Amino acid sequence: MTTGRPVGRVEEIRIYPVRSLAGRALTLAEVLPGGLAGDRVWTVLGADDSPVRPKEAPALRDVEPTGDPSADAARLTELLNRPVRLAPSPAARPDVAPVHLVSRQAVDRAAAGEVPEGCSAEDPRANLLLDLDGDERAWVGRELRVGGAVLRITRTPKHCLGVYADVLAPGPVRTGDTVLLV
Incomplete structure (x- = not known):
């Protein structure tokens, strides 16, 4: 079992079954090697x-x-x-990471005017909205345990809020789950 330092919790889970359309809120999602089950299929x-x-x-x-x-x-x-x-959708796209995470704090910064061009502060289209202690942008290259899944933060998006992550270990994620920085 991977341990780590608690840095927040999962506030909301969303999947986007059809790319570019509205998302659907979930209380439980299965994180698979290619991302959340049912996301952008x-x-x-x-x-x-x-x-x-x-x-x-x-x-x-x-x-x-x-x-x-x-x-x-x-x-x-x-x-x-x-x-x-x-x-x-194509099974693998090199330009898209499997999981998009954004913090409530990033959404708040965007609402205050700190938002990349082309990104919406109202709907960052992230899979996981996190309530964090800290700034997720500082975690590029680090690992997070979110519920039963382990993610590696790979980069910040050019056009949106938050960070992208690859899946190191699949597993379930629920709203309210603790986020651990490994």
């Missing part, structure tokens, strides 16, 4: 098979997926006034 594609992103279609962020890819695609086609479809 579908991608919205346009008629030319290129991904449709909120940068070009901001309304996407407010759409809650139903879990039915056909129904979601039909709803998005109507909303965007152009044909789209949902396709399974």
Whole structure:
């Protein structure tokens, strides 16, 4: 069992079943080697098979997926006034870390005006919202035990709040779980 120094707790868990759409809050999630189970498993594609992103279609962020890819695609086609479809997301993407963590403190800093361009303080689109003692940006290269999972903090995102992490040991994470800096 990995031990460490308590530095906070899990305040909220979110998955985003469809990339670019709204997320879903959970009280329990299974952290797998590729990230949280059910997270970003579908991608919205346009008629030319290129991904449709909120940068070009901001309304996407407010759409809650139903879990039915056909129904979601039909709803998005109507909303965007152009044909789209949902396709399974690639299993591995070198530009995306498996887990995105952000602290309540980072959200508060962003609300006070310290926010990277292109990032929303209201919805940092993180998987784990943490209430921390300290600044998660200082933990790049370190390991965290969050619930039953062990994560290595790999980098800060260029376009958003918080930090990205790779999964060293899969396991369950629950709201209220202690976060340990290993």
